[in-house]
Amino acid sequence: MLQIMSVNFDNEIPQWRTNLETIPYNVLVVVRQGQVRYEINGNVVIAEAEDVLFIPRGARRSGENKDGIPHQKHTVLFTCEPGAETGIPFVDQGHFIKFRLSPSQYAYHRCDRLYEEMRGGKSYRSIICLGILQELLGMIARELEQPALTPSKLKYAEAVKAYLLEHYREQIEIARLAALIGRSPNYVTAVFKEVYGRSPIRYMHELRMQEACSLLLGSNMTVAGISQYLGYYDTSYFHRVFKKYCGLSPTEYVTQSQRSGMPPLINTIT
Structure with missing residues (x-):
């Protein structure tokens, strides 16, 4: 069972950074504009518009604006029930991934909806938000199964x-x-x-x-x-x-x- 901790939209935040730490949750990152520089388990990762990252629980992670230039991105922090499988291979196996998700506009739309629902107080909010997160993770898993484009x-x-x-x-x-x-x-x-x-x-x-x-x-x-x-x-x-x-x-x-x-x-x- 997935549990959403927070949903954020970082909209061109000057001097954005997050300190190096071992994270106790999973992070889904969807970049809309600009570039983000991460250090993940000792490796430098540059994410740009249309890139999607999954940073698993237990990773050593820090992040900042690349070259000091602000960016736009969605981040979803979530956990999984111990011992339970989600059916999403990269989540269950705790693998870091980075790739381009297509169609990106639809992913942005779903992230917008998730962010809006998390900020509101409407009935069935938790069910709707969980459904959107599962859809996003399912889209990523499906894309990862597709043959690589030449x-x-x-x-x-x-x-x-x-x-x-x-x-x-x-x-x-x-x-x-x-x-x-x-x-x-x-x-x-x-x-x-x-x-x-x-x-x-x-x-x-x-x-x-x-x-x-x-x-x-x-x-x-x-x-x-x-x-x-x-x-x-x-x-x-x-x-x-x-x-x-x-x-x-x-x-x-x-x-x-x-x-x-x-x-x-x-x-x-x-």
Whole structure:
């Protein structure tokens, strides 16, 4: 049986550090931005955006901002009932792990939800939080069982991702992405999905929806203006896409944010 001790979100804390100690609990670390320098059992480990670490109970651990530059990360501290097995190999065996979890945006979303639930006082909080932690650990265990990706696949997928990050407001065609890496359109879709868990076009829509949420809350642009800005020239289509990816209409998203004082959590992976 797992027992959550605390859930933290370290949001660009200046001079963040934790002293070297033997920890009496397990730590799950999900890095969102920047880099973190750890020393774990005498080894230096650098974790950066999209990296996940599992630091087992009994490890000698210290940590600090790498080169003094603040970072963003989620940490979950938890224990296991003595003698009981969780069914998660790396937890039961107490193995340190570090790798990149895909899709990272979904992991971030679940960490956000876990952090929010731990801070609240709603009914069934402990059950919900335990379920989210188990889901995260299960996702990691499943990823660890997958065959390792070849360097060429990672190179192609990263090149396509970099292009989408820069051009997501433009009209994106698979043929253009294929020409970018010199492979076929079917290969581009397959390798991107293998690495990042969704198609390039889906990822483009996710980037647009994340930007739409920011603009709805942080600008004076109209919904029609945001639609045009993000490359949706049919506003009704923008409404449909927004609700599909965010679960709310643009108006509902703004209303809920104003009512609660914080943006609603959205799940861009369905």
